[in-house]
Amino acid sequence: MWVGFIEFDLLLGDVHSLKAKRSLVRPLVAEVRRRFELSAAEVGTQDLHRRATVGVGLVSGDRRHVVEVLDEVERFVAARPELELLSARRRIVTSDD
Template sequence: MVVGIMECRCRILGSTSLKDKRRAVKSGLERVKHRLNLSAAEVGAQDHWQLAELAFAGVSGDRGLVEKELQQARRLLEQVDGLEIIDAVVTIE
């Protein structure tokens, strides 16, 4: 069994309130959840309206599949309007 986790720190561009942040974060999380076989959640910086910490996790018997899905999740996040990835850390065990 292979478990992969990607933790992303993101900047919310143009956000002036938690409502603006929630719109961008929800868009990114829903996009990943619906298109990929990954769990997704906001895991930190919930009170900061210009910063988001997101995590994605996947489990498989194939390491390559987990890596591929996490890479696709990053590409999907990069396409979300108003969301800029500052850094992303991938851990696969």
């Protein structure tokens, strides 16, 4: 069994309130969940207006599949015009670790 996750550090566009931040982050998380059928959530920096940390994770029987899905998710998030991807940290582990 392979477990992979990626954590995105995002800079949001013209956001001046937590309500405006939620209006950008919630649809992003929902779209990632729907499109890629995996777990996603805002996992940090909830109290900052212009920053968001979003985590995505999946489990698979094949390491190559985990890498391909994480690559696709990263490209999808990076292509969003309303935010800037500052960094993406990923980790892939096996149940043998």
